[in-house]
Amino acid sequence: MPQHLPAGGEDFYRPELHEGGLFLIKEGRVRVYLKTSVGKEITFDLLGSGTVLWAPELELVDGQMVNAQAVEPSVLAFMRRAHMDRLILSKPEVGLRMMYLLAERQGSSNERLAEIAHKGVLSRLASQILRLLEGEGVLDCQGAYKLPTAYTHEELGTMIGAERVAVTRALSRLQDGGVVKLKRRRIYVRDPETLRRFADQER
Numbered sequence: 001m002p003q004h005l006p007a008g009g010e011d012f013y014r015p016e017l018h019e020g021g022l023f024l025i026k027e028g029r030v031r032v033y034l035k036t037s038v039g040k041e042i043t044f045d046l047l048g049s050g051t052v053l054w055a056p057e058l059e060l061v062d063g064q065m066v067n068a069q070a071v072e073p074s075v076l077a078f079m080r081r082a083h084m085d086r087l088i089l090s091k092p093e094v095g096l097r098m099m100y101l102l103a104e105r106q107g108s109s110n111e112r113l114a115e116i117a118h119k120g121v122l123s124r125l126a127s128q129i130l131r132l133l134e135g136e137g138v139l140d141c142q143g144a145y146k147l148p149t150a151y152t153h154e155e156l157g158t159m160i161g162a163e164r165v166a167v168t169r170a171l172s173r174l175q176d177g178g179v180v181k182l183k184r185r186r187i188y189v190r191d192p193e194t195l196r197r198f199a200d201q202e203r
Contacts, residue, residue, distance in 0.1 A: 002077050005070035013058050013068045020081035023053040028074025034066050043159040044109045054102060116161040122170040124160035126198035129187060150185035
């Protein structure tokens with residue numbers, strides 16, 4: 001039975017109910033994030049409709065439980081592990097695709113944690129904008145790359161492990177340099193190569 005979730009509600013993953021299973025995101029958008037020991041939140045991924053979330057992706061990271069929450073009204077379906085095992089046995093290509101997906105997301109999570117340790121806010125923000133462009137970016141009629149989702153500064157901050165004020169300052173620097181433009185909370189990238197150079201900078 002589909003599960004209807006409100007925006008910003010409680011975390012929907014329950015280990016005792018969902019261990020080893022698979023969520024299918026039919027509508028909406030889901031945030032996968034970690035709460036650090038000092039109370040900060042780090043967003044590992046934002047998953048939209050038509051994608052899946054495998055419960056093992058929500059296992060402990062450095063002793064901390066990974067959480068999952070709907071960031072807009074969403075509809076999810078859940079496949080229990082026994083059903084998923086039968087599906088994989090009948091269609092091994094499904095299991096291979098899941099394995100590749102898990103490895104890719106794990107690599108992305110490790111990359112973000114490394115950035116928090118070794119890069120400043122400006123560089124981390126540039127890296128995150130490039131990742132978002134890769135996943136959802138579109139080209140507008142004026143030749144600029146656009147993020148169709150309107151991200152708040154606080155949401156961007158949770159993605160890169162930074163305070164909202166620091167994100168605002170970093171975005172201002174990118175705007176002043178003509179690298180990005182903000183319009184109705186949506187980010188337009190005019191100069192991807194310069195943005196990439198910002199992303200490659202270390203502390």
